[in-house]
Amino acid sequence: MILENVVSDARDRAAARWDIEVRDGYAHSIRPSGASSETPPQLLLPPxxxxxxxxxxxxxxxxxxxxxxxxxxxxxxxxxxxxxxxxxxxxxxxxxxxxxxxxxxxxxxxxxxxxxxxxxxxxxxxxxxxxxxxxxxxxxxxxxxxxxxxxxxxxxxxxxxxxxxxxxxxxxxxxxxxxxxxxxxxxxxxxxxxxxxxxxxxxxxxxxxxxxxxxxxxxxxxxxxxxxxxxxxxxxxxxxxxxxxxxxxxxxxxxxxxxxxxxxxxxxxxxxxxxxxxxxxxxxxxxxxxxxxxxxxxxxxxxxxxxxxxxxxxxxxxxxxxxxxxxxxxxxxxxxxxxxxxxxxxxxxxxxxxxxxxxxxxxxxxxxxxxxxxxxxxxxxxxxxxxxxxxxxxxxKPWGPIDEGHKLHGMLLLKNERVMELPGAIGSPCMTVAARQRLSIQDVVWDPPENSLRSVLR
Known part of the structure; x- marks a missing residue:
C-alpha cells in the first residue's frame, strides 16, 4: 500500500509532502511525494x-x-x-x-x-x-x-x-x-x-x-x-x-x-x-x-x-x-x-x-x-x-518520529477533499467550491474533520 501526498508533523519538515510505502503495517520507504497538485494531501497523526x-x-x-x-x-x-x-x-x-x-x-x-x-x-x-x-x-x-x-x-x-x-x-x-x-x-x-x-x-x-x-x-x-x-x-x-x-x-x-x-x-x-x-x-x-x-x-x-x-x-x-x-x-x-x-x-x-x-x-x-x-x-x-x-x-514513552521501520498500523489518517460539490441552479450543472485543506495539527484542533475523512491505518 502506498500513502500518497502525506503531511506529518512528526517528520523533520512538517510542511513537506511524502509518499510512504506501507508493508505489514510498517513504513517500508519514505520519499518526497510525486503526487500531482490535483491529489489532496493526507495528514498522518497519532491515534x-x-x-x-x-x-x-x-x-x-x-x-x-x-x-x-x-x-x-x-x-x-x-x-x-x-x-x-x-x-x-x-x-x-x-x-x-x-x-x-x-x-x-x-x-x-x-x-x-x-x-x-x-x-x-x-x-x-x-x-x-x-x-x-x-x-x-x-x-x-x-x-x-x-x-x-x-x-x-x-x-x-x-x-x-x-x-x-x-x-x-x-x-x-x-x-x-x-x-x-x-x-x-x-x-x-x-x-x-x-x-x-x-x-x-x-x-x-x-x-x-x-x-x-x-x-x-x-x-x-x-x-x-x-x-x-x-x-x-x-x-x-x-x-x-x-x-x-x-x-x-x-x-x-x-x-x-x-x-x-x-x-x-x-x-x-x-x-x-x-x-x-x-x-x-x-x-x-x-x-x-x-x-x-x-x-x-x-x-x-x-x-x-x-x-x-x-x-x-x-x-x-x-x-x-x-x-x-x-x-x-x-x-x-x-x-x-x-x-x-x-x-x-x-x-x-x-x-x-x-x-x-x-x-x-x-x-x-x-x-x-x-x-x-x-x-x-x-x-x-x-x-x-x-x-x-x-x-x-x-x-x-512519547510517540516517535515517522521514519522507515516506524509502525504505522493504528495511526490516524485524515483525508482532505479537493472540492465541495453543491446543487446547481435548476437546469444547471452542480456547483463546486475549492475545499479548505487541513495540513497541520492546529488545523485539526481548530476545525475537526468529519468522521468520513478519518480512518485508522490497518
Whole structure:
C-alpha cells in the first residue's frame, strides 16, 4: 500500500509532502511525494485515546432503542435540575433496568462510534455494585473480545457508589473484590469515587483500600477525586483528598512495588481550580517529588455541566462559577502529567456531545483560552499520546518520529477533499467550491474533520 501526498508533523519538515510505502503495517520507504497538485494531501497523526470513559452508562438518554424486555426505556430519567445528585439517583434507577443485550448494544455503539472518530484505545469504566452485580463487567468482557481487532479496551472495575459507608457499602466492596478474583484476566484497572462516601474517614478508607487492592492484584489505579468547587478548609484534616492519596501511596510503597508499570490516574479534581497559585504549586512539587506515575485527567464537558449550579441564596441566578482543571497550565507551568477525557456520553452526567476527542480539544481551545499553534499541538497530545501514557500504554514513552521501520498500523489518517460539490441552479450543472485543506495539527484542533475523512491505518 502506498500513502500518497502525506503531511506529518512528526517528520523533520512538517510542511513537506511524502509518499510512504506501507508493508505489514510498517513504513517500508519514505520519499518526497510525486503526487500531482490535483491529489489532496493526507495528514498522518497519532491515534486518539479515551483515557476516561464510562462504558455501561453510555447513551442512556440517547439510545432510542425500541422498548422491550431486552432493551429498556430510560426516557423518564432525563435531567430536570441537571445536578450531580440527580444524575447519581437517575443512573442508579437506570442500573435496575440493565440487561445483557442492552449493555452490549449501547457499549458496541460507543466503541463503534469511537473507532470511526479515530480512537484505538480506551480505559472503560464499568460499575460493580449491589444493583448491577457483575453484569456490566461481563458485557464489557464480551465487547473487549469482539472489538479487539479494532481497539484496545482496558477495563476499569469501578466503584461509583460507597464501599465504606451506607447500608450497601460492605456489599459493594465484596462484589468488587470477588470480581477482581473471578475475572482477573480481563480487568486492568481499579477505580473508586472517595467523595461519595458519607464521611471523611470513610473517604480515607476508600482511598487506602483502593491502593492496597490495586497493589494486591497488580492493577492500574484510577480515582474520581475532589469533585467540588468549594475552597478547602484551612484545617490540615480537611485538605483536598489528593494529599491523602499521595500519603497512602507512599505509605504502601507504590513506587517500589508497582514501579512505573502501573499508573495512578486522578480524574476531575475540580477543586484544584480554586486553589491559590502558591498552594497549587506546592501540590505539584509534592507530586513530582513522589516520583509516582501520577496523571491528571481533565473532563471539562461533564465538569462544566455539573459544576456551577446557581446558589439558591444568591440574588443573581446568572452567577454560576464553573471549574475544571486547567490541563495545559498543569503541564507547561507545573510540570505535571495530564491529559483530557470525555467521561460520559448521552447520560445524565453529560447529556450532550458525541464523545469525539477532537471535538473535545476544539472546545478546549475556548475553555482554556489557549489559541497558539504550540498549544493546539499540546491539546492534540492530550487526547492521543499523553492520554495513552496515562493509562499505561506505550511504556510511558512519547510517540516517535515517522521514519522507515516506524509502525504505522493504528495511526490516524485524515483525508482532505479537493472540492465541495453543491446543487446547481435548476437546469444547471452542480456547483463546486475549492475545499479548505487541513495540513497541520492546529488545523485539526481548530476545525475537526468529519468522521468520513478519518480512518485508522490497518
Amino acid at each position: 486518539l485515546c479515551h483515557p476516561h470513559i464510562h462504558l455501561d452508562k453510555a447513551y442512556l438518554l440517547t439510545c432510542n432503542n425500541k422498548s422491550s424486555p431486552q432493551h429498556p426505556d430510560y426516557s423518564d430519567l432525563c435531567p430536570t435540575s441537571g445536578s450531580f445528585d440527580e444524575a447519581l439517583a437517575n443512573t442508579s434507577r437506570a442500573k435496575e433496568r440493565y440487561t445483557p443485550d442492552d449493555l452490549y448494544l449501547r457499549g458496541s455503539q460507543l466503541l463503534a462510534t469511537s473507532y470511526t472518530q479515530g480512537v484505538t484505545s480506551m480505559r472503560a469504566f464499568v460499575e460493580l455494585d449491589h444493583v448491577t452485580g457483575t453484569l456490566p463487567l461481563t458485557a464489557a468482557i464480551r465487547l473487549k473480545k469482539d472489538f479487539s481487532h479494532l481497539l484496545e479496551l482496558q477495563i476499569c472495575a469501578f466503584a461509583q457508589d460507597p464501599v465504606f459507608s451506607t447500608t450497601h457499602g460492605d456489599e459493594n466492596r465484596n462484589i468488587i473484590e470477588g470480581a477482581l478474583v473471578e475475572f482477573a484476566d480481563s480487568i486492568e484497572a481499579l477505580g473508586t469515587t472517595p467523595y461519595v462516601e458519607t464521611s471523611r474517614d470513610a473517604s480515607l478508607s476508600n482511598i487506602e483500600w483502593a491502593i492496597t487492592t490495586a497493589l494486591k492484584h497488580n492493577l492500574h489505579l484510577d480515582f474520581h477525586l475532589d469533585y467540588t468547587l468549594d475552597s478547602p478548609s484551612p484545617s490540615p484534616s480537611q485538605k483536598p483528598l489528593i494529599y491523602s492519596v499521595l500519603e497512602f501511596l507512599g505509605r504502601h510503597r507504590w513506587a517500589q512495588i508497582a514501579k512505573k508499570t502501573k499508573t495512578i490516574v486522578i480524574g476531575h479534581c475540580t477543586q484544584l481550580s480554586v486553589l491559590e497559585d502558591a498552594e497549587r504549586k506546592t501540590l505539584a512539587e509534592a507530586v513530582i517529588a513522589s516520583k509516582l506515575p501520577i496523571h491528571f485527567v481533565g473532563l471539562p464537558t461533564s465538569d462544566l455541566f455539573m459544576m456551577g449550579r446557581p446558589n439558591p441564596d444568591s440574588t443573581s441566578s446568572h452567577n454560576r462559577p464553573r471549574g475544571t482543571i486547567h490541563v495545559p497550565s498543569m503541564i507547561t507551568e507545573l510540570g505535571l502529567s495530564a491529559c483530557l477525557g470525555v467521561n460520559n456520553v448521552g447520560n445524565a452526567f453529560t447529556p450532550y456531545g458525541t464523545g469525539d476527542p477532537l471535538q473535545l480539544v476544539s472546545w478546549a481551545v475556548g475553555i482554556y483560552q489557549v489559541g497558539t499553534s504550540r498549544e493546539a499541538k499540546l491539546l492534540y497530545e492530550c487526547v492521543s499520546t499523553r492520554a495513552r501514557q496515562a493509562i499505561g500504554l506505550d511504556g510511558g
